[in-house]
Amino acid sequence: MHKAQALLISFIFLVSGCLNSSVSDENDISGYEWWEVPLEKRYLMDLDFSSWRSTLPEKGPYNWTGPSEYFVQVELPLEERDAGYPEDPLMHVALWMPEVPEGTLVPVIATIHPYYEFAGSNPNTIPDLGIGQWVLEEFVPHGYALAQISTFGSGKSTHCQDVKGLGEQIGIQAAVDWLGKQPWSNGNVGLMGKSYAGTTNWEAAQNPSPHLKTIVPISGSIGVREMFYRNGSSESRAMLYDALYEGATAGATTDDMRMCSDDAIGPASPWTTYALAEYGGDQWNDYWDERYHLQDVLDNYEGSVYIVWGMQDWNVDPYHAFPTYQMLRDKGLNVKGIMGQWGHNYPDQPNVHENMSSGYGAEAFPKVTRMDWSIELYNWFNYYLKGIGTEPKSQVQIQRNDGEWHVEETWPSTDIEIHTHDVSTWGSMGTVSSSSSITLSSQPLESELHISGLPTFHAQVRANSCNGGQLFVTMLDGTSGLRLGHATMDLRYRDGGYEAKSVTPFATYTMQMEFNPMDVVIPEGHVIKLEITESGEDYLPSTCSSAGVTLVEAEQPLSLPIIDRPESDNRWFEVPAWWE
Structure with missing residues (x-):
């Protein structure tokens, strides 16, 4: 009897030890390098949350220099050349370089948009607070170059501002190609940006340079018409969109007297679409079709895509992301998505996320903020721009409105009822x-x-x-x-x-x-x-x-x-x- 009790007690301790060991193993991440920790275990990491954005657990070994400024000559078709005060079409590039050992080739992370203005306080020679400063702090020390590029008609870039049109697309593609061909470059370029700077990612991928390996569009519209019209319903800002962008970069100089071929039809198209669509008011010119980016991407791009969107984004609504995600997957691309209940923001902005209203993301706070996002992008860029590590999985990380996160192979999931x-x-x-x-x-x-x-x-x-x-x-x-x-x-x-x-x-x-x-x-x-x-x-x-x-x-x-x-x-x- 005593012997049986002893055996039973021993068995209980043995099982208890196994169970405790199992629980301990589940919470043990000591066997991983910090960049290898699986998504479901990242909450166990001892991350630094004291910075303004998400930070990498380990700082890179390189200092950096810059900015250096360059002008990229662009070949435009005759119909895209400006009138008024024409001059050579040039894209202006500001570049920061890591101080790597001589002979080391480096990839480029670039951001492109029209908001760099030398007349004000935000030229592209100062790292912007959207992408530039963060990439400079977190990724350049790990051996990446940073490029900030002004679209045509903005900053120091010449030519007229062809808002998201063919001329702008060609200029963006030329700048990406130039980055990939420099003697210090390893030939791999990634684009990243939010809003307009996200749309330029799609523009670059429409007729892409072979050097464009990955894009990270953050709330970047797949088309201008798609941005302002949902099932024909028109947003109020659509009526003045093109005109406002033309005016936003204008000043009392001759360079703002240049004219693009679409400068006349651009401001008129929203009005004719709103009032006369059933009579061809949305089809009397190719303004909308020229600015629909996604189809060209599906036809021509072979790189990877990391889509980032706020489910409460009212600036560029999340219907741009779906079914785009699955359409890109069906093409055979590797596509990742992260969709939280934030608005027109980045995933790692707690000071912004805390101001969301009830019914518009507030219920998802504080879990809405992803202070591990830098790790996500470290692995993404390492693989696609440096060829290091294993290929990231195609998946969607999506947050429910009550704050809980789930990961799906695609979204909407294939098992919906x-x-x-x-x-x-x-x-x-x-x-x-x-x-x-x-x-x-x-x-x-x-x-x-x-x-x-x-x-x-x-x-x-x-x-x-x-x-x-x-x-x-x-x-x-x-x-x-x-x-x-x-x-x-x-x-x-x-x-x-x-x-x-x-x-x-x-x-x-x-x-x-x-x-x-x-x-x-x-x-x-x-x-x-x-x-x-x-x-x-x-x-x-x-x-x-x-x-x-x-x-x-x-x-x-x-x-x-x-x-x-x-x-x-x-x-x-x-x-x-x-x-x-």
């Missing part, structure tokens, strides 16, 4: 106009819902006394009042996309609305609420706003992409707790 609700049973139908709206609410949910993807709402509507109309649909947690997402559509674009069709007054149509990308959770017992208005947020009312459209008494299907991720699912991961 579509839950369809007939919202005509949620309340009364009626007319939506500038003076009337509709609110619909579901029954309390029988279980928690994790919506992960782009919901659709196929609204059955009747045009009223006008040849158009618009719907703006806001989805909310009707119990807590929390905003979850939105969709908008102009009736002329009822099939989605960018092809306008005519509208006959009093005819019935199906508006195939698609919501912006959403990754949100609605608790059990809560209700889903739809607020349907004629316009909302930063979108213009339609030209038929006073007449509006009427939701008819018919099935009104709302389709929700749902995923099931139990807490034990290994796709959830914790982020480094910078706030503790």
Whole structure:
């Protein structure tokens, strides 16, 4: 008996030791170099959170010199040459170099945009606070060169400012090619930037230099029309976009009297698209097509892409990222994505993220801030620009609106289930106009819902006394009042996309609305609420706003992409707790 008890006690201690060892092993990262620590274990790292942005655990060994200034001669086709006060088209490059041993070739991380202005306090010879300063601090000491480049018509670059047009694209591509051909260069160039400086990444990849190996577009639009129109609904800023950019870099000098071929049609195109799309007002010239970047990228680019986006970005909405991510994957490219519940920001800006509003990212704070992002990019650039390490996985790291992060092989995930609700049973139908709206609410949910993807709402509507109309649909947690997402559509674009069709007054149509990308959770017992208005947020009312459209008494299907991720699912991961 005593012997049996002794054996039992020994067995218990043995099992206990094994279990403790297993737990200990799970939390042990001592066997990894800092850049090798897996994503799901990075929260265990002893990172430095005292800096203004994410920092690498180990500082690089090199000092740096710079900036040196260079002008790159660009060959432009005749139709892209400027008029007024023409001169040689030159791209201005400011360059910082690591002090590496003689004979060592280095890759380049470059950022390109029109916001460098020598008349003010932000010339491109001063590292900018978006990309330049951070790259100079974190990556140049590890053996990368930094280039800051002004687009045509800005800074010291000559030529006219052809806002995101063919001339600008050619200039960007020429500057990238020049960087890759320098005697100190290893021939590999990566681009990185946010907003306009993210769009230039796509521009460079449209007809890319063979030296362009990777791009990291951060909230960079895939096209100008795509930036301002969602299912035909127009943002208010679209009307003055081109004109404002032309004026932003103008001054009382002859270089600002140069004219691009598109300077006349650019400011007019948003107005004709808004008012006359169904009559060809969006197709009377090639202004929009010339500034749609993605198709050329799909046709011509063979490098890698790291897409960064805020799910609450209202400047360049996240629908630019999806389905772009999967389209690039389908082409055979290695593509990574990181999508948090921030706005038009970088992933590692806690001082910015803390100012988000409820329903617009606040609920995801503080986990929204990724102070391990520098490690992500260290591995990315090391592989694609230096050929060091293993190829990063194609995956999407995405954050739910309550702050929790999960990683998916693609997004929306392949295992989503579509839950369809007939919202005509949620309340009364009626007319939506500038003076009337509709609110619909579901029954309390029988279980928690994790919506992960782009919901659709196929609204059955009747045009009223006008040849158009618009719907703006806001989805909310009707119990807590929390905003979850939105969709908008102009009736002329009822099939989605960018092809306008005519509208006959009093005819019935199906508006195939698609919501912006959403990754949100609605608790059990809560209700889903739809607020349907004629316009909302930063979108213009339609030209038929006073007449509006009427939701008819018919099935009104709302389709929700749902995923099931139990807490034990290994796709959830914790982020480094910078706030503790």
